[in-house]
Amino acid sequence: MKSFLDRRSRQRIFERGIHAALLLCASLSIFTTIGIILALFFETFDFFKEVSIIEFLTDTQWTPLFVDKHFGILSLVAGTFIVSLIAMCVAIPLGILCAIYLSEYSSPRFREVVKPILEVLAGIPTVVYGYFALLFVTPLLKSFIPGLSGFNALSPGIVMGIMILPMVSSMSEDAMHAVPSSLREGAYALGATRFQVATKVVVPAALSGIMSSFVLAVSRAVGETMIVTIAAGQQPRFSLNPLVPIETITAYIVQVSLGDTPAGTIEHKTIFAAGMTLFIFTLALNLISNWLKERFREEYR
Amino acid sequence: MVDNDIVFQISNINAWYGEKHVLKDISMRIKQRKVTALIGPSGCGKSTFLRCLNRMNDFIHNFRLEGRILYKAQDLYSPETDPIEVRRTIGMVFQRPNPFPKSIYNNIAYGLQIFGIKDRAKLDAIVEDSLRKAALWDEVKDNLGQNGLALSGGQQQRLCIARAIAVNPEVILFDEPCSALDPVATAKIEDLIMELKNEYTVVIVTHNMQQAARVSDYTGFFMLGDLVEFDDTKKIFTTPANKLTEDYITGRFG
Numbered sequence: 001m002k003s004f005l006d007r008r009s010r011q012r013i014f015e016r017g018i019h020a021a022l023l024l025c026a027s028l029s030i031f032t033t034i035g036i037i038l039a040l041f042f043e044t045f046d047f048f049k050e051v052s053i054i055e056f057l058t059d060t061q062w063t064p065l066f067v068d069k070h071f072g073i074l075s076l077v078a079g080t081f082i083v084s085l086i087a088m089c090v091a092i093p094l095g096i097l098c099a100i101y102l103s104e105y106s107s108p109r110f111r112e113v114v115k116p117i118l119e120v121l122a123g124i125p126t127v128v129y130g131y132f133a134l135l136f137v138t139p140l141l142k143s144f145i146p147g148l149s150g151f152n153a154l155s156p157g158i159v160m161g162i163m164i165l166p167m168v169s170s171m172s173e174d175a176m177h178a179v180p181s182s183l184r185e186g187a188y189a190l191g192a193t194r195f196q197v198a199t200k201v202v203v204p205a206a207l208s209g210i211m212s213s214f215v216l217a218v219s220r221a222v223g224e225t226m227i228v229t230i231a232a233g234q235q236p237r238f239s240l241n242p243l244v245p246i247e248t249i250t251a252y253i254v255q256v257s258l259g260d261t262p263a264g265t266i267e268h269k270t271i272f273a274a275g276m277t278l279f280i281f282t283l284a285l286n287l288i289s290n291w292l293k294e295r296f297r298e299e300y301r
Numbered sequence: 302m303v304d305n306d307i308v309f310q311i312s313n314i315n316a317w318y319g320e321k322h323v324l325k326d327i328s329m330r331i332k333q334r335k336v337t338a339l340i341g342p343s344g345c346g347k348s349t350f351l352r353c354l355n356r357m358n359d360f361i362h363n364f365r366l367e368g369r370i371l372y373k374a375q376d377l378y379s380p381e382t383d384p385i386e387v388r389r390t391i392g393m394v395f396q397r398p399n400p401f402p403k404s405i406y407n408n409i410a411y412g413l414q415i416f417g418i419k420d421r422a423k424l425d426a427i428v429e430d431s432l433r434k435a436a437l438w439d440e441v442k443d444n445l446g447q448n449g450l451a452l453s454g455g456q457q458q459r460l461c462i463a464r465a466i467a468v469n470p471e472v473i474l475f476d477e478p479c480s481a482l483d484p485v486a487t488a489k490i491e492d493l494i495m496e497l498k499n500e501y502t503v504v505i506v507t508h509n510m511q512q513a514a515r516v517s518d519y520t521g522f523f524m525l526g527d528l529v530e531f532d533d534t535k536k537i538f539t540t541p542a543n544k545l546t547e548d549y550i551t552g553r554f555g
Binding site: 107108180182183184185186187188189190191192193196200201204205 | 355392397400415416461
């Protein structure tokens with residue numbers, strides 16, 4: 001009789017080896033995430049030993065690098081908020097219009113050519129966008145808005161919106177494209193126009209995908225660093241005025257990281273507290289995105 | 302020749318997908334308030350032909366049509382013709398039930414709302430009337446807020462029929478409406494089609510020859526883009542003039 005034994009045990013060892021290697025790869029990313037969270041958490045904990053959480057959340061000034069130190073994260077949050085808001089005002093309407101055009105109006109050939117080009121926009125290094133905002137968009141805006149500062153929230157916000165636009169349009173377009181064409185035909189057969197089909201059938205049916213593209217875009221805007229570091233200024237300000245210099249959470253972290261702030265000092269610990277704030281924001285946004293997806297998937301309308 | 306019974310006068314149409322010649326010199330007359338069935342093996346062009354009747358092929362990018370289709374003396378493909386109006390007058394029910402992911406009520410109200418009917422009482426009345434005509438009212442009257450996708454396949458297809466009826470068409474085109482349904486649901490749809498011909502002109506594409514024999518007054522047999530034979534259903538199924546038709550209906554191929 002032919003023996004199966006030897007081959008089988010060798011194969012089993014091989015299978016186990018593969019299993020272990022794959023597990024290792026999978027755990028690597030999980031452990032990295034856990035490591036980052038722990039590091040953030042401990043440093044933030046240290047920070048709050050010295051600064052009260054009430055001050056952190058209510059003070060409206062952020063001046064950890066000055067002699068008169070204030071630790072009010074709200075100024076940085078306001079900066080992040082105004083820039084992200086401007087970016088969304090650009091990216092969401094344009095993104096969804098692009099998506100509707102590509103998915104419902106353009107010929108397949110046009111779509112095949114234009115979609116990859118749009119996606120190339122997403123591949124431009126953010127530092128390029130930053131200088132584009134500072135050296136091109138700001139001077140351009142200044143010719144319309146004389147009171148605009150050289151560093152401001154408006155210009156990087158607009159440029160960030162342009163940067164995020166391909167992501168919104170591409171993801172929304174994917175969601176719309178996935179809507180079965182039978183639904184479109186059903187509406188066309190009732191005498192609907194292209195626009196009615198797009199807005200009343202395709203967009204509602206693709207809403208979960210479109211919404212999650214919005215939330216991911218917000219998440220991207222909140223975490224975006226280079227454009228704001230270059231073009232928005234370095235002046236934390238508790239204000240929603242888009243015309244003056246501000247500072248975002250990310251830009252502050254860059255500022256401290258590039259400076260000569262010694263590790264272990266309270267100035268240095270601020271970046272972890274700021275980082276933690278950022279982390280909580282993006283986590284919340286991702287949770288919202290998941291929640292939206294579930295909610296809209298259930299109702300599917 | 303003027304004949305008020307004729308709704309579609311199709312003269313020598315040819316159609317292509319890119320280079321592929323899918324309809325070859327087809328002429329046909331379709332009579333008012335009758336059921337006309339189109340049968341033939343897969344890929345014979347019967348669905349393409351059906352879709353020419355309400356310009357649903359407009360959305361296919363490499364589709365090309367030559368020839369003339371008159372609907373009550375109006376040229377469907379003349380540049381002055383509004384395809385939106387055409388599709389509103391000539392409704393369609395598809396192979397797979399395709400209700401919108403909306404409530405039963407809104408599935409039917411949708412077609413009315415896009416024409417600007419917003420009056421709630423009027424909508425309510427049309428929704429009920431359409432569901433009754435589609436023999437679905439008794440099954441869903443207590444659950445009009447339920448998602449249309451939660452219905453069974455047969456109910457979904459009747460919902461689609463109700464949706465088509467709601468916009469008050471003159472013709473309803475059926476593109477293999479029962480091919481995704483079980484025999485019981487199929488029987489209900491067939492009964493419905495026979496009811497509908499009292500008010501509407503019906504053209505139905507079907508794979509199922511028994512279905513064509515049961516529901517239709519006239520039958521056209523398509524093969525490889527040709528209309529092989531078009532005549533009274535009874536004649537097609539008892540004494541077909543063409544050998545190909547006979548072979549097909551007796552199940553020798555297809």
